[in-house]
Amino acid sequence: MGHLLGYARVSTTDQQPQLQVDALTAAGCYRVFTETASGARSDRPTLEELLEQLRPGDTLVVWKLDRLGRSLRHLVDMVTGLADQGIGFRSLQEAIDTTTPVGKLVFHVIAALAEFERDLTRERTAAGLAAARARGRLGGRPSVLTAHKLQVAREMYASGQYTVATIAKTLALAAPRSTATLPTPAADQPPWHDLHANSQADCLTSGMPCHPRHFTRSRRRLAPVT
DSSP, X not given: OOOEEXXXXXXXXXXXXXXXXXXXXXXXXXXXXXXXXOTXXXXXXXXXXXXXXXXXXXXXXXXXXXXXXXXXXXXXXXXXXXXXXXXXXEETTTTEETTSHHHHHHHHHHHHHHHHHHHHHHHHHHHHHHHHHHTTOOSSSOOOOOHHHHHHHHXXXXXXXXXHHHXXXXXXXXXXXXXXXXXXXOSSSOSEEOSSSSOXXXXXXXXXXXXXXGGTOOSSOXXXXX
């Protein structure tokens, strides 16, 4: 027969775990692991130590469900992982015991609710993004490249006297990685091209819309067309 190992957790040092410890001891736990840590933390050394000591046939016992998992999804994943190792789970306040048929049924219902909640969250997020795109809103920070700045940038670039980095610095834009001087393109054929679309040079020498990222990152140097 396996052992009962208890886990008691309080969030702050001002709280006392004695109520949980007493309840776990009365439930038959031969050892109770006590930890002071926020439930939102992913790193809980005492809990990790307890999980390492659990063996097939053992049962992890907590006073309440929220003492173990950071969220319902995290709780379900953790208990499911324990079950895969042949380890049971009990919660005293909710009277859940996965070592019994009824307890397994109750936990499966909880797992289904967690999956349902996750699907609803995903659907709400997708619907919100679609509605925002339909209104013309894009993600990310607001653009700092105004129409006036764009016109000035194109005039500076057309003069052939400034690098893209200098233009970005002058207009208070994030400096790009490419610092090569870009000459004025010919009217019939631009002598420079970027290996990826919507480059900084394309932005400055054409009428296409510009995005702030044109001035925040350049993965490749502009190379002359041969």
